[in-house]
Amino acid sequence: MTMGFDPTYTARTFTSVGTRPVRPDGVDKVTGRARYGADYNLAGQLVGAILRSPHAHARIRNIDTTKAEMLPGVKAVITAADLPDLTNGNAGLFDMLDNCMARGKVFYDGHAVAAVAAVDAQTAREALALIVVDYEILPHVTDVDAAMQPSAPLLHATVFTSGVDPKPATPSNIANRSQYGHGDVDAGFAAADLVIARSFKTEQSHQGYIEPHACVANVNPDGSSELWVCTQGHFVFRQQCAELLGLDVSRLRVTSSEIGGGFGGKTHIWAEPVALALSRKAARPVKLVMSREAVFRATGPTSATSIDVKIGVKKDGTITAASADLRYTCGPYVGPWAELGAMTAFACYALENVRTIGYEVLVNRPKTAAYRAPSAPMAAFAVESVIDEIAAKLGINALDMRIKNAAKQGTRASYGPVYGPIGIGPTLEAAKNHPHMSAPLGKNQGRGLACGFWFNFGGQTCTSLNIGIDGTVNLAVGTVDVGGSRASLSLVAAEELGIPYGQVTAIVADTASLGHNDMTDGSRGTFSSSMATISSARNAIAIMRARAAKMWDIPAENVAWENGHAVAKGDTHGHLAPLSIKDIAAKASTTGGPIAGHSELVADGAGVSFATHICDIEVDPETALSRIIRYTVIQDAGKAVHPAYVEGQLQGGATQGIGWALNEEYVYGADGRLQNAGYLDYRVPVSSDLPMIDTQILEIPNPNHPYGIRGVGETSIVPPLAAIANAVSNATGTRMTHIPMSPPRILAALDAQKGH
């Protein structure tokens, strides 16, 4: 934390924060001037291309690049041999390296095996076709439950399940087991009047960002390097790329482009080390742009899951015990995905007896990446479905049952700690009072409701606030703007300085211009950088007060800062006219030089986040096509800095959840190849598919932020799978247990109900 900066919440009346000014990046984006990952070029730039495995699991016997290297126009061909292992025993870093370029084995359809840099795209494609890879095809497994069987094809002979005692003697695709909970679950179930146990499956979905991964890399012969890249975290990308390529962090300058969606998928390096290695070998800049097909086959899907949930209740709806076994795919490399599901599954509820067990399962699919509150939506789907089923069986209102069991201040969370002040209760009460809950439903329509939880976090953050010589302000931040943070941070700077929003211009600075910043993930962008912006502004104000004191020739302690002006205080100075930032900036050269405020801090204390969603759906009984009729999101934002952006986050999360719930899934053939690597066959919802998504923002201040701000980016994707499943189940009278609830699945469920 910056010395002397106190992040504690202080109630105040806001002037700029809470308003809805025009977004500063809007004109560039709608006129096509905004520069995304592929919109950057360097003199002498080559075109990079990656050869990908057509096999789900195979040993690489040999790669012959001779003919490709001889093709005129080809300037570099690389394989794993050009990316030597510099990871020094760091298993996580080695997995990144192996994922960027296969080393000895390919683990999924789309795994990179070689890359070329050529003078144009056609030559690059021709060169890829000339690379001969000799594969020994191995048995593969893509299904999470099948991969856990002892007879399943083994991805790694070196992986033994961790988290079990004693350590297993044989390797397994189950990379890790984790367990959370407290109390006596067996006693809790024994005390229940009703126990319901159900099994659920969710299919793998992709974040579905519109902009594919793209970068331009330039490694100079002297080792100085630059990378222009579409990313959620250019500082972290710099660190990881530098470690994998043996570069000095300070000599690799990374600039983040505009970002056409990330949602967690752009927190992982995929092609960037390959582009840098190609540039290093060719001694020329290299642009590498992924195709949509490559994005689907080789980046960022969430886990496919298989989840068992069991909940016991008293007749009045009080939960006596709850348990869940959660099995999540990780792709070929272990991740924290099932563990996050195990931590979040029952986080909305006050439970005396609870146990969750997570299993990280390795399969022949691309490496799982974070996707907006990673792992929580699938767990919420399973838990919230059983809550609804229990309420129906007991004949009590499902919303009242949730209110009865909701966690509150002092509740021990299912993942361990005791909650401080939290917002699940207020979102449920708001839902109960919302007109949506009492609106009539038509034929073939059903209403569903669900809650969701996400942790939120902060992290390392650095900002610089520079006062221009005309008194206007530049704010340089290091968290990538994925959802409007340049606007919200400008509002915060304006608020703190006491000047109009239009006098502040925020940019995302490159990695050479600021100290390290963690990713924009964990809903931390506005939470963290607003804290650093407030700190920077206060530091700049302290300097401006001192400068005004010099201009007036009075003691600095007699100068206050009010409404964007230095104001002289005290009986002897009261006649002095206040000085604006413009007045002080105009004299800066003679009062000490440039004026700036900096801040370097760790933003912690983000505070957990809850949401409640209500969904009305209509299901065509003949075709099983579902149509969302009405959708309402209720979420606590702490303080909505730019409410339109907050609403956009809530609507965006709900929309992605709707797509995941109803349509989106990775479809693998028996050969382990992805069958639908494109938006024609992997259909995401578009505006014409959806009603206006209504939002209700609650503002319960976060005690650990000066303005009470909480992150809002992720929680909105947690309840939709469950809310929609409950709505479909209420519309059809059939409990849906498999996501996505595509028409064939709903039809099959309806047929089963009819006894066909």
Next chain:
Amino acid sequence: MVEITLWGALRDATGGAEKIDVDAKDIRDLFRQLADRYPGFTPLADRGIAVSIDGVIYRDTWSRELPPGAEIFLLPRLAGG
């Protein structure tokens, strides 16, 4: 003296204890003492450990004080999207 509650994987590294008492003034001091006491702690710390103090999760503020009587819970470091 503060009582520390450990999540499952950490319990394996500390010989199975769910709760341990440590005389630590802040998170840095706590981690230093745990590393000294339990050899299995350091690899887990390298992978990332978060500290919940009265329900608020801290990932990097190692200077955060551990107030007497506070509920302190060690968790794995979280990933987000």
